[in-house]
Amino acid sequence: MTAAYVALEGGHVIEGRGRAPGTARGELVFTTAYTGYEESLTDPSYEEQVLTFSYPLIGNYGVREERFEDDRVHPRAVLSRELTDDVADWLESEGVPAMDHLDTREVVTDIRDEGAMKCGIAVGEDVTEEDALAELEACKEMSEHTEIGAQVSVDDVEVHGADNDGATVALVDCGAKGSIVSSLLERDAEVHVLPYDAGVEDVEAVDPDILFVSNGPGDPVNFEETIELVEESVGEVPIAGICLGQQIVAEALGGSTEKMTFGHRGVNQPVLDLESDRVVMTTQNHGYAVAEPGEHLEVTQVNVNDDTPEGLDGIEHDILTRQYHPEANPGPEDTLDFFDDVLAMAGHHSQRAVPADD
Numbered sequence: 001m002t003a004a005y006v007a008l009e010g011g012h013v014i015e016g017r018g019r020a021p022g023t024a025r026g027e028l029v030f031t032t033a034y035t036g037y038e039e040s041l042t043d044p045s046y047e048e049q050v051l052t053f054s055y056p057l058i059g060n061y062g063v064r065e066e067r068f069e070d071d072r073v074h075p076r077a078v079l080s081r082e083l084t085d086d087v088a089d090w091l092e093s094e095g096v097p098a099m100d101h102l103d104t105r106e107v108v109t110d111i112r113d114e115g116a117m118k119c120g121i122a123v124g125e126d127v128t129e130e131d132a133l134a135e136l137e138a139c140k141e142m143s144e145h146t147e148i149g150a151q152v153s154v155d156d157v158e159v160h161g162a163d164n165d166g167a168t169v170a171l172v173d174c175g176a177k178g179s180i181v182s183s184l185l186e187r188d189a190e191v192h193v194l195p196y197d198a199g200v201e202d203v204e205a206v207d208p209d210i211l212f213v214s215n216g217p218g219d220p221v222n223f224e225e226t227i228e229l230v231e232e233s234v235g236e237v238p239i240a241g242i243c244l245g246q247q248i249v250a251e252a253l254g255g256s257t258e259k260m261t262f263g264h265r266g267v268n269q270p271v272l273d274l275e276s277d278r279v280v281m282t283t284q285n286h287g288y289a290v291a292e293p294g295e296h297l298e299v300t301q302v303n304v305n306d307d308t309p310e311g312l313d314g315i316e317h318d319i320l321t322r323q324y325h326p327e328a329n330p331g332p333e334d335t336l337d338f339f340d341d342v343l344a345m346a347g348h349h350s351q352r353a354v355p356a357d358d
């Protein structure tokens, strides 16, 4: 058996079974999702984090590329009660350390009590507890990853669905899940994926019907360029956002965000829509939340468990954001109509909707 250690903030070291070798460090978080391990492991929002699966068996329906949200694994390391060989081999081929035979109830209880925390991992034939502790020592706080946008964004503009007849969307890629792009393409949109640090001139070059800010990893205040872009675009073009996108929109409109104790990560987070009084089940993966929405935004949806803002609507301008992942994947699919609502905002701004010769 390959040795495997995870050192938690405070110095507590837990031993497990090595499943993919290497050393790593990151913010230790957990997801309660019982399906969707392929989607979670390829979700760019997990960049710089170590992901613990609380569900005890991970990998029981194999590993298929069609399910991937990006072309690589994003968590720095993976902890589980039991990983199948399929998943362990995949993680090894990606160079991502993994360990199992852990009591993940103990890990999750620690995170719930102490909050998301720094950790160090060491997996391999000759590793020791000290190797895991050295990784812990070198681990940064999530908010110190100030360049995290550059780690996950496209470098150059990418266009998808150029032949589509629907709305033109400028999607600012702060670490976008692939299924946000496919949800827009399925609705006939032409999607221009822009780097996270795109400026107003880059958006003007696309002349979009919608400016859409994606999900992404880390602390939203580190996305200064994206916040500035949204600030300058309010009132010029309808704006949409998912997860980090909602947080960036709130920051841009004079609101604020805060770090949660251990966040929301799973596929059964209940969300109440305040207008319809209807509850939907949602996929979530976030460790920050909107604290103050900003003066031009109204909170329209809240998390049933802790009342945190889950949906924001613009009061004077066309703005629509969600803290959860409406694109689902792995599901549930209660909230896919968000994309229809976003695309319905296309053409709301007359200066863009009315052709010059009208």
Ligand SMILES: NC(=O)CC[C@H](N)C(=O)O
Residues within 6 Å of the ligand: 045, 214, 215, 216, 217, 218, 219, 220, 242, 243, 244, 245, 285, 286, 287, 288, 289
């Ligand atoms: N999925 C996301 O976009 C995550 C947003 C942000 N990084 C957070 O942890 O809250």
